[in-house]
Amino acid sequence: MILVESVVGNEGDPIWKANLEGASIDALQLDQWQAQKNRFRRKTEAGVEVAVALERNTHLHDGDILAWDEANRSAIVARIQLQDVLVVRLDGVLGQSSDLLARTCVELGHALGNQHWPAVVKGSAVYVPLTVDRKVMASVMKTHAFVGITYEFQPGAEVIPFLAPHEARRLFGGADSTPHSHLPAADPARAHPHEHTHVDAEGRVTTHSHPHEVAGPDDHDHDHPHAS
Structure with missing residues (x-):
């Protein structure tokens, strides 16, 4: 078993990209929920058991190098598949009247809430994980036809570097469900x-x-x- 308390580097870094050329890569495949944890055990594709124990409020990123054997030129690299993210941009309404801005934001929040879609607000953008097919989400946005609002889909890997750990967990950690209360009596x-x-x-x-x-x-x- 290999204990990983910190990453060696990332294959996207120019130095490591050159260093890994011709090396043997053993991938540790993680889904977007597993990747948000800082402590877990999992086997690589080659069957090597890896125990990850990172510092609190840290998590792995796609391409992180978990172990490097210089003598044998072999590495264990994290492979993380993140879903796309719906990015709703409010720039078009920021210069409008306060009444229009308030109404549009409330209507957008109401629409997202009706679908039980979690969201993270960063500046003038609202990030929503794909909990259903992207065509369905696009149809919902098109149906509401919010004035001054535009939207697009971005790969999760492009979005996550701009998120704090708790925001990443909200978007990618168990994004297929949200808390909901029910009462026993009607x-x-x-x-x-x-x-x-x-x-x-x-x-x-x-x-x-x-x-x-x-x-x-x-x-x-x-x-x-x-x-x-």
Whole structure:
């Protein structure tokens, strides 16, 4: 077993890129959820067990070199597959009136919340992980037709360098589910409608409502993952 407490370098660095030419590479394949952890054990493609124990609030990046054997010119390299990210840009509304800016941001937040899509706000951009097919997400954005808002899809590997560790975990760590509360008893008097928008394979958008209950002072709710 190999213990990794810090990375040796990254294959994207010019020095290491040259040094790894002709070397034997053993990949440690990680999904985007595993990559956000700083402590775990996993086997490489060649069957070598690796125990990762990084400092708190740090995580691996694609191409990180976990071990290097100069004599045998061999390395263990992290391979991380990150999903694309929907990037919503608000630059077009920042110069508008405060009323339009507030209304647009509230409408955007309402739309994202209806889909149970987690998001991270950085400056004038909103980053949303792909929890469903990108065509579906594009159809939802197109349907709402937000004035002054543009959007695009970017590879997760291009986005993550600009994120703090907790923001990266929100986008890439278990992005397929978000906490959602349900109450054990149904009381129509305390229920309020909640809309969901669905887009089928042909791009048709439909919206329906169902009641969600509002918790009272004597209620005991619980959180559990709710699939998007």
